[in-house]
Amino acid sequence: MNFDDIKNExxxxxxxxxxxxxxxxxxxxxxxxxxxxxxxxxxxFFYQLFFLAIMAFIPYFFNFSSAMNQVFxxxxxxxxxxxxxxxxxxxxxxxxxxxxxLDTRKNILWFYYEMKLNIELYKALxxxxxFIGAAFLAVYLFVEKASIxxxxxxxxxxxxxxxxxxxxxxxxxxITELWAWYYYGKHIKQIKAVVDELDYx
Amino acid sequence: MKETxxxxxxxxNQHKAIIHKISKMYMNGVExxxxxxxxxxxxxxxxxxxxxxxxxxxxxxxxxCLNTALIYFKKDNRKVDKIPLDENIDVIDINxxxxxxxxxxxxxxAVKELNVIEKALIFLYLENQSHREIAENLGISEVNAxxxxxxTKEKLQxxxxxxxxxx
Numbered sequence: 438m439n440f441d442d443i444k445n446e447x448x449x450x451x452x453x454x455x456x457x458x459x460x461x462x463x464x465x466x467x468x469x470x471x472x473x474x475x476x477x478x479x480x481x482f483f484y485q486l487f488f489l490a491i492m493a494f495i496p497y498f499f500n501f502s503s504a505m506n507q508v509f510x511x512x513x514x515x516x517x518x519x520x521x522x523x524x525x526x527x528x529x530x531x532x533x534x535x536x537x538x539l540d541t542r543k544n545i546l547w548f549y550y551e552m553k554l555n556i557e558l559y560k561a562l563x564x565x566x567x568f569i570g571a572a573f574l575a576v577y578l579f580v581e582k583a584s585i586x587x588x589x590x591x592x593x594x595x596x597x598x599x600x601x602x603x604x605x606x607x608x609x610x611x612i613t614e615l616w617a618w619y620y621y622g623k624h625i626k627q628i629k630a631v632v633d634e635l636d637y638x
Numbered sequence: 639m640k641e642t643x644x645x646x647x648x649x650x651n652q653h654k655a656i657i658h659k660i661s662k663m664y665m666n667g668v669e670x671x672x673x674x675x676x677x678x679x680x681x682x683x684x685x686x687x688x689x690x691x692x693x694x695x696x697x698x699x700x701x702x703c704l705n706t707a708l709i710y711f712k713k714d715n716r717k718v719d720k721i722p723l724d725e726n727i728d729v730i731d732i733n734x735x736x737x738x739x740x741x742x743x744x745x746x747x748a749v750k751e752l753n754v755i756e757k758a759l760i761f762l763y764l765e766n767q768s769h770r771e772i773a774e775n776l777g778i779s780e781v782n783a784x785x786x787x788x789x790t791k792e793k794l795q796x797x798x799x800x801x802x803x804x805x
Contacts, residue, residue: 452654461683462647467684
């Protein structure tokens with residue numbers, strides 16, 4: 438195989454067809470993995486806003502006592518605070534533009550670590566909201582359903598209760614990890630393969 | 639803005655063969671090649687403010703085009719944000735070009751079996767880039783670029799031979 442011949446033919450190859458027009462510059466949607474993740478996060482942002490709004494009506498749905506209302510407000514404020522903090526972080530990520538004219542290694546590594554960082558942020562928010570939810574449920578059962586709950590607890594051993602808490606934490610962790618992987622994993626995997634190939638000597 | 643757009647369009651139209659070749663190397667079907675072509679043009683336009691003119695336009699263009707192709711994620715058909723460029727942009731199918739450019743057609747077929755980095759190496763090599771330039775574009779050492787390129791050329795020769803063709 439003569440690569441010089443190939444090079445000559447390669448240089449001579451010219452595409453047929455019309456010129457690239459201004460219409461092609463007007464498409465707003467890019468399809469890099471970062472753009473995909475940003476698109477998904479934007480959707481999630483609206484879903485979470487919707488759920489936060491729905492959550493505000495929980496005391497009315499469940500007829501909370503005034504004491505429970507106070508507790509709910511406290512948990513709700515904490516949830517909103519954490520969510521606002523993470524949304525701010527996501528917003529910074531969303532606005533952080535990338536430079537495709539860097540050399541390939543820098544460019545790929547930027548994408549890789551930016552994606553990793555944001556997926557970790559996403560998971561952290563999910564964990565926090567899940568644990569706040571679980572803690573609120575526990576308080577609700579202790580305050581509102583104290584007699585029934587105390588009766589059930591008295592019938593269970595401490596080991597069994599601890600084991601249940603541990604399994605619940607594991608389930609929350611597994612769901613969070615699986616959800617993040619299902620939603621964003623394939624993008625990370627694709628970029629990681631390129632990083633590994635570039636590093637391979 | 640309009641003036642910048644016109645200068646940009648003139649420049650990429652002069653060098654659109656680069657985008658065509660990369661699209662053909664990285665994607666299999668004609669539709670996918672068109673999508674990648676479109677994505678590269680968009681990324682070139684978005685990155686155009688980073689072109690300062692202190693390097694050759696083609697050098698800058700190689701980087702943006704290859705970086706886009708390396709991390710490009712195929713679109714879902716239902717989400718394709720497409721403008722009617724299909725008739726305008728001619729991304730030639732390998733089978734169509736077989737008669738005219740047999741060697742190139744075999745090359746493109748063989749290149750499909752390379753990984754994304756090997757494709758970038760072969761592309762830059764065929765574009766007459768030196769080992770140093772290849773290393774700079776990919777962000778690896780010159781020695782590593784030389785070693786990787788030699789391996790890739792051997793692999794490519796093997797694939798072409800395996801496919802029953804030799805030149």
